[in-house]
Amino acid sequence: MTKLFSFVRLLINYHGGHVVIRLALAGHNQSNRPFYRIVAAYNKRARDGKYLEQLGTYDPLPNIYNEKLVSFNFDRIKYWIGCGAHPTKPVAKLLGLSGFFPLHPMTITEAERRRAQAEQTETSTAAAAEGVEEGQQQAEV
Amino acid sequence: MAAVSAARCLVRSYSRAKNVQRSKQMLVRCSTRTFCSGTQDDALPDKTKPQFTDPDVQDILTRITGMDVQKVFRPIKQELKPPTYKLMTDGQLKEALEAATEQAKKLLQMPPVLPERRPIDDVLSEDKILDGMDTAKYVFTDITYNIPHRERFIVVREPNGILRKATWDERDRLTQVYFPKEGRKLTPPLIFKEEKLKMVFSQDRHEDVLDLCQVQFEPDSSEYTRVHTATYEDLDKHGKYELLRSTRHFGGMAWYLVNARRVDGLVVDMLKRELLQDAVSLVSLFHMVHPHSESAQEAASQQATGTDLLKIYAQKESQRSGYIELALQAYELTAEKSSAA
Numbered sequence: 497m498t499k500l501f502s503f504v505r506l507l508i509n510y511h512g513g514h515v516v517i518r519l520a521l522a523g524h525n526q527s528n529r530p531f532y533r534i535v536a537a538y539n540k541r542a543r544d545g546k547y548l549e550q551l552g553t554y555d556p557l558p559n560i561y562n563e564k565l566v567s568f569n570f571d572r573i574k575y576w577i578g579c580g581a582h583p584t585k586p587v588a589k590l591l592g593l594s595g596f597f598p599l600h601p602m603t604i605t606e607a608e609r610r611r612a613q614a615e616q617t618e619t620s621t622a623a624a625a626e627g628v629e630e631g632q633q634q635a636e637v
Numbered sequence: 638m639a640a641v642s643a644a645r646c647l648v649r650s651y652s653r654a655k656n657v658q659r660s661k662q663m664l665v666r667c668s669t670r671t672f673c674s675g676t677q678d679d680a681l682p683d684k685t686k687p688q689f690t691d692p693d694v695q696d697i698l699t700r701i702t703g704m705d706v707q708k709v710f711r712p713i714k715q716e717l718k719p720p721t722y723k724l725m726t727d728g729q730l731k732e733a734l735e736a737a738t739e740q741a742k743k744l745l746q747m748p749p750v751l752p753e754r755r756p757i758d759d760v761l762s763e764d765k766i767l768d769g770m771d772t773a774k775y776v777f778t779d780i781t782y783n784i785p786h787r788e789r790f791i792v793v794r795e796p797n798g799i800l801r802k803a804t805w806d807e808r809d810r811l812t813q814v815y816f817p818k819e820g821r822k823l824t825p826p827l828i829f830k831e832e833k834l835k836m837v838f839s840q841d842r843h844e845d846v847l848d849l850c851q852v853q854f855e856p857d858s859s860e861y862t863r864v865h866t867a868t869y870e871d872l873d874k875h876g877k878y879e880l881l882r883s884t885r886h887f888g889g890m891a892w893y894l895v896n897a898r899r900v901d902g903l904v905v906d907m908l909k910r911e912l913l914q915d916a917v918s919l920v921s922l923f924h925m926v927h928p929h930s931e932s933a934q935e936a937a938s939q940q941a942t943g944t945d946l947l948k949i950y951a952q953k954e955s956q957r958s959g960y961i962e963l964a965l966q967a968y969e970l971t972a973e974k975s976s977a978a
Contacts, residue, residue: 552780558772558773558774562772562773562774563773563774563775563776563793564771564773564774564775564776565776565778565811565814566775566776566777566778567777567778567779567780567815568777568778568779568780569779569780569781569782570779570781570790571781572781590775590777593775593777593794593800594775594777594792594794595761595762595777595792595800599764599767603767603770604766604767606770607766607767607768607769607770607798608766610769610770611768611769614769
């Protein structure tokens with residue numbers, strides 16, 4: 497329910513609003529370079545607007561060591577989940593990958609889909625390579 | 638008059654150095670903090686072997702480091718400020734000098750010597766169903782504020798689905814990303830490569846290299862040990878012990894040489910500079926660390942002290958015994974002359 501107790505300054509009265517833990521875009525002045533803050537905010541607020549607390553960061557572009565850096569303040573995440581915050585799908589996926597939550601089913605589904613795609617491309621390239629070889633053999637003959 | 642002016646310039650440089658050295662003190666404090674947590678991990682089979690941290694060993698090492706206050710507070714490159722002059726009574730001057738010696742003692746605090754850390758290769762979970770989920774690794778860091786960096790959770794999810802703990806290099810790098818320490822870089826500076834180290838040693842800048850290494854690496858990392866070993870080896874080869882005397886790295890160098898049983902060069906250097914007491918304490922430290930060597934047993938049986946200890950060491954253990962005996966004789970001659978005159 498609404499956390500009015502902790503905010504005396506602004507009497508925002510969200511009708512049926514709740515707290516969510518979600519990704520908010522940061523550094524809006526750069527195009528093609530996203531960077532997310534993992535944030536506890538009210539559901540009704542703008543995505544990049546005022547939040548209650550920042551709980552971490554997520555950098556979707558890999559660095560020179562081919563790593564995507566994610567940071568979580570687990571202590572405070574536990575607090576907000578204890579207060580009844582809902583994590584959104586991408587945050588739940590990240591927490592599942594980190595081992596804090598159990599694995600999200602969509603992560604598994606995505607991995608399976610990627611594998612199927614990779615196999616398909618492999619077989620298609622193999623078929624294309626075989627076709628090219630046959631063509632070459634026929635040309636030689 | 639000369640003494641007063643010398644003391645005055647000392648106080649001046651001390652007050653200037655105080656502000657700059659604060660960050661260095663913090664670093665020393667941080668390194669001593671990790672040092673305290675590191676000793677608990679040591680599990681040596683024989684507890685009788687003296688460690689770097691023993692009070693006797695530390696006492697000897699501080700004594701042979703010396704306290705050349707002029708060198709400790711020598712001018713460092715900092716912002717150009719006009720000097721401040723203070724009018725003091727004699728009593729105040731004495732207090733200021735005492736404060737300066739206290740500060741010098743803190744600056745000369747020895748950085749820790751720890752055994753190399755064991756590599757981490759802990760796998761938390763193997764989820765083969767996630768194989769091929771992404772082309773990049775995910776690195777998760779716990780940024781809770783009140784945990785020591787050694788106990789932080791830093792895990793890596795590989796593209797083949799394995800969830801493992803991060804290696805020491807990754808840990809150091811990520812701790813620097815999220816909790817940056819002053820002076821530390823994300824990629825180690827190029828000065829620590831082999832060729833560059835040689836160039837720097839030829840310019841006699843061992844102390845700067847060791848200070849940089851202190852800031853950049855953790856005391857039990859392999860890079861730290863490698864750089865320190867290379868520095869000490871070079872110093873031993875060229876006999877440039879004077880560069881490190883009265884700095885905080887001298888104790889570490891003496892400890893390394895004692896453990897490698899190559900104290901001859903250092904003893905000879907001390908005798909050349911007429912530091913007999915230092916030489917004697919160094920040899921006694923050697924006997925403490927290697928109690929089963931011939932010279933140690935001989936000294937224990939004869940209960941030798943002073944020059945006799947040095948003579949026993951020269952006969953039994955050292956390779957340059959002739960040099961040590963010559964130097965001893967020269968020292969005794971000068972001592973007789975000064976006592977006769």
